[in-house]
Amino acid sequence: MVNKVISQIRLFINLWFVWLITGIILWIIFPKGVLELYWNEQHNLVFDKFFSIITYLGSGFVFGLFVFVLIFINRRIFFIALSTSLVCLLTSIIMKQFFFKGEMRPISFFGDSVNIHLPDGAEKLLFGSFPSGHTLSAFAMFLLMAFFIKNNFLQVILFITAALVGISRIYLMAHFKEDVWTGSLLGVAISIGVTFFFQNYFNNINSYPLISLNRNGKKI
Numbered sequence: 001m002v003n004k005v006i007s008q009i010r011l012f013i014n015l016w017f018v019w020l021i022t023g024i025i026l027w028i029i030f031p032k033g034v035l036e037l038y039w040n041e042q043h044n045l046v047f048d049k050f051f052s053i054i055t056y057l058g059s060g061f062v063f064g065l066f067v068f069v070l071i072f073i074n075r076r077i078f079f080i081a082l083s084t085s086l087v088c089l090l091t092s093i094i095m096k097q098f099f100f101k102g103e104m105r106p107i108s109f110f111g112d113s114v115n116i117h118l119p120d121g122a123e124k125l126l127f128g129s130f131p132s133g134h135t136l137s138a139f140a141m142f143l144l145m146a147f148f149i150k151n152n153f154l155q156v157i158l159f160i161t162a163a164l165v166g167i168s169r170i171y172l173m174a175h176f177k178e179d180v181w182t183g184s185l186l187g188v189a190i191s192i193g194v195t196f197f198f199q200n201y202f203n204n205i206n207s208y209p210l211i212s213l214n215r216n217g218k219k220i
Contacts, residue, residue, distance in 0.1 A: 009143060009146045009147050011146075011152050011155040011156065012143055012146040012159050015155075015156065015159045016139070016143075016159060016188055019159075019181075019184065020181065020185065023177060023181030023184075026177055027178060027181070032176060032178070033106065033109060033110065033176065035170075035177055036106050036170055036173065036176055036177065037114060037116075039167075039170055039171055040116060040170075040171065040173055043117045043119075043171075047171065048119035048120070049119075051119070051164075051167070051172060052121065052168075052172070054161070054164050054165060054168050055134060055165060055168035055169060055172060055174075057138055057161065057165050058132075058133075058135060058136075058138035058162075058166075058168075058169075059134060060085075060089065060133075060137060062137075063088070063137050063141050064085065066141055067081045070082075071209065071211050072209050072211055072212070074208075074209065075205060075207065075208055076198070076205040076207045077144075077148055077207070079202070079205060080144065080195055080198050081141075081144055083194050083197075083198070084140050084141075084191055084194045084195075085137075085141075087190050087194060088133075088136055088137050088140050088186075088187065088190055091136070091186060091190065092131070092136055092137075095130065095131060096128045096131075100130040101128075103127065103128065103129040103130045104127060104129060105125045105128070105129040105173070105174060105175065105176075106129075106174070106175070106176060107126055107173055108126045109176075116173055118172070118173060119172065122172050123174075125174050129175055129176060129179050130175075130176075130178065130179045130182065131179050131183040131186060132166065132179040132180045132182070132183035133183065134165055134166075134168075134169055134174075134183070135162075135165060135166040135169055135175070135180045135184050135187065136183040136187040137187065138161070138162040138165035138166065138187065139162045139183070139187030139191070140186075140187035140188070140190050140191040141162075141187075141191075142161055142162040143158070143162070143187070143191040143192070144191050144195070146158045146159070147191075147195060162184070162187075163184075166180040166181075166183065166184055167180070
């Protein structure tokens, strides 16, 4: 049952549910672009540095690194994480390239009508706004971590980190709030769905590392 999976990450899911409801309320109250511009206007050097760094935690490279490390830790978790990352990638590509192709990002949406601040080195993205791939990836990855760590304090930290990745995408004017909250919804759904699938159909996969190294660095 899906409830069995959710019960092990109950705190993360509860926090995410509050985040989701908050996003829906903001979606209703603020017209597209209003909240994004306000958030962008609060820029300062600390925010520039912080969000420019934390946004990378939602990149495909970081998710790939997470999956790679699991090769040496637990083969069952490795296959779940690998499958989750691939489904996230395919979902993002399909939605951006087929269903919402050409969807304008904030920079294209506003054009020259407003003065937009971008931190030094920030990529100037124009299209492919919906959904936020970084947010999708971050919520899927950090939820998986919460599921396998099973520690309430760390669940809170992991959720906050995922949420900050989403907020960073708005601050960097890469996405609208709709893109970010939808990305979090997709990431959570994919992570839970893949974990549920493995628990029910591939429960016999053992937890030994896929690759083990002895002290001399040789495979055993």
